[in-house]
Amino acid sequence: MKIDTSLYLVTSRYGESESVFLQKIEEACKNGVTLVQLREKELTTSAYYSLAQKVKNVTDYYQIPLIIDDRVDICLAVDASGVHIGDDELPVEVTRQLIGDKILGVSAKNVSQAQEAQMSGADYLGIGAMFSTTTKKDAQTTSFETLQQIAQEVSIPVVAIGGITEERITNFNHINIQGIAIVSEIMKASNIGEKVGQMRTKFTQLEGK
DSSP, rough: OOOOOOEEEEEOOOSOOOHHHHHHHHHHHHHHHEEEEOOSSSSSHHHHHHHHHHHHHHHTTTTTOOEEEHHHHHHHHHHHHHEEEEEESSSSHHHHHTTSSSSEEEEEEEEEHHHHHHHHHHEEEEESSSSSSSSTTTTTOOOOHHHHHHHHHHHSOOEEESSOGGGGGGGGTTTSSEEEEHHHHTTTTTSSSHHHHHHHHHHTTTTTT
16 A cells, blocks of 8 residues: 655644644645644543544545544544554554554554564554654654664655654654654644645655655
8 A cells, every 4th residue: 555654744732722723734734744643642432533523524625644543443433544553552463454454554663563563464654752752751762773774674664753843854864764753843833834844845855765
């Protein structure tokens, strides 16, 4: 399955209203993000389902795949494009059986986890956190050496995540990754459209992607 993972928006709400949240996602979709992951840790299942439907209306309009974080049930209920799971979720092979041919993203911390995820049916890998981040305070950072090793050992797209800012994109020069996942740098930007455009340009200019 061909997936454009180059500029991957992972959502986070910072106390704003639902309408502002949806507006931010639309601005990002309109200006060049290639995937959107809806990440909600605190919502009830009913509220998550309702929000996912509204986000999917936006992503569908701009023909951008919607990925649901962790929740296979929500992914299937709203017919999202796929789901992203971590190592504390269902096993990769079980998730693959449940979602069929939908997109399956898997978080990995080292080469063996990455290889196992690929063999079990992952379509892409999320690697990180590359830098310390307030989004996941307990996340251990991943070295650039490990990122490079993973990128060399798997054949599916590798996406770096965690504390990535516009200024830090150049740190990935000569590392063969297929995308960067961004949370606060986009969701907190004063001008989301401008920020998305600048980050996409910087990433496409990297050598050795």
